[in-house]
Amino acid sequence: EVQLVESGGGLVQPGGSLRLSCTASGFPFSNYWMSWVRQAPGKGLECMANINQDGSEKYYVGSAKGRFTISRDNSKNTLYLQMNSLRAEDTAVYYCAKDRRVLVADGAFDIWGQGTMVTVSS
Amino acid sequence: DIQMTQSPSSLSASVGDRVTITCRASQTISNYLNWYQQKPGKAPKLLIYAASTLESGVPSTFSGSGSGTDFTLTISSLQPEDFATYYCQQSYNSRTFGPGTKVDVK
Numbered sequence: 393e394v395q396l397v398e399s400g401g402g403l404v405q406p407g408g409s410l411r412l413s414c415t416a417s418g419f420p421f422s423n424y425w426m427s428w429v430r431q432a433p434g435k436g437l438e439c440m441a442n443i444n445q446d447g448s449e450k451y452y453v454g455s456a457k458g459r460f461t462i463s464r465d466n467s468k469n470t471l472y473l474q475m476n477s478l479r480a481e482d483t484a485v486y487y488c489a490k491d492r493r494v495l496v497a498d499g500a501f502d503i504w505g506q507g508t509m510v511t512v513s514s
Numbered sequence: 515d516i517q518m519t520q521s522p523s524s525l526s527a528s529v530g531d532r533v534t535i536t537c538r539a540s541q542t543i544s545n546y547l548n549w550y551q552q553k554p555g556k557a558p559k560l561l562i563y564a565a566s567t568l569e570s571g572v573p574s575t576f577s578g579s580g581s582g583t584d585f586t587l588t589i590s591s592l593q594p595e596d597f598a599t600y601y602c603q604q605s606y607n608s609r610t611f612g613p614g615t616k617v618d619v620k
Contacts, residue, residue, distance in 0.1 A: 427609065429558075437550075437558065437601055439609040451608060454515075487557055492569075499605020500548040502569065504557035 394418035394503055396488050401508030408478050408512070414471040414488030414505055422446075422466040425497035428473045430484040431507075440486075441473065445495070478512045485509050516540055516604050518612035526620040533589040535615045537580075537602035546606035547585045549578055552614075553598045561600075562587065592617070 400412040412428070427442035441452045441462035450462050461474040471488050486508050489501035517540040527533050537547065545565040550558040560569045562578035565585055575590045589596055597619060602612040 436614045437552075437603075437611040439603075439611065442609065453608070492560065492563060497605075498563065499546060499603070499609050500560055500563035501550075501558070501603075502560045502563075504559075507557060 394490075396490060396503055396505035398486065398488055398505040398508040401486065401510045403511045403513065404478055405514050406479060406512055409474070409476045410478065410510060412473040412475070412486055412488075412508060412510070414473075416469045416471070416490070419490070419503075420494075421464075421469040423494045425491035426464060426471045427489045427491070427501065428460075428462060428471075429487045429489050429501070429504075430482075430510075431487070432481070432484040435484075438484075442491075442497075443471070444497070475510070478510075480512050483510060483512050516543060516607050516610050518602055518604055518610050520600075520602055520612040520615050522615060523613065524616040524618065526618055527592050528620045529592055529594055531592045531620075533592050533596075533617060535587045535600055535602075535617075537585040537587070537612050539583045539585075539604055539606075542582045543604045543606035545581045546604055547578075547580065548603045548605060549576075549587045550601045550603065550611075551596075551598045552601065558601065589617075 428440045440456045463472045488505045490503040491497040492500040492502040547565045549562040552558040566578045599616045
């Protein structure tokens, strides 16, 4: 079964850090672009970062630049999101998502994890 | 940055109704437009990619059209399981989602 499972969410104080993980199974992880998408409570979807197959290309939305780092370990079939200098407005469910197309991404996300909740509060 | 808008933001409909949701991009995105369905507490589900291609396993009651800046998602006959929020997403330059359209019961 093709699956993505996120972990690492939780409660963190403003200014703190958190590292999210997303473990993939059931497909050749190293062949696909991967992304992190978040959803604040009651709000829409926002693609925070994406990474190519070997990690040599990374892209971030403006609010993530300089604070968040996306990475991957293909030997462990795992995607990461290191989040630093967290703010209350980063409170959201964070999903990892797989690009639909092998090798050359088209930006459509066909597989999503169940999400992990990050709460930034004192 | 490419901005996405959707209309309406919400609509009320009945089972069997034909439903149309519109998505507009702030600049041309060719056909790099995808549609997702999301139900409360669940991850989004890909319905349509490349503006008009139905994802495997998605019912044929869903269809998409458009290119350039204007796109449409149509549900030809609304089913009980179709009450949800629908998002468009551009993947021409980075990835940006529209604000969503909530479809609820009339």
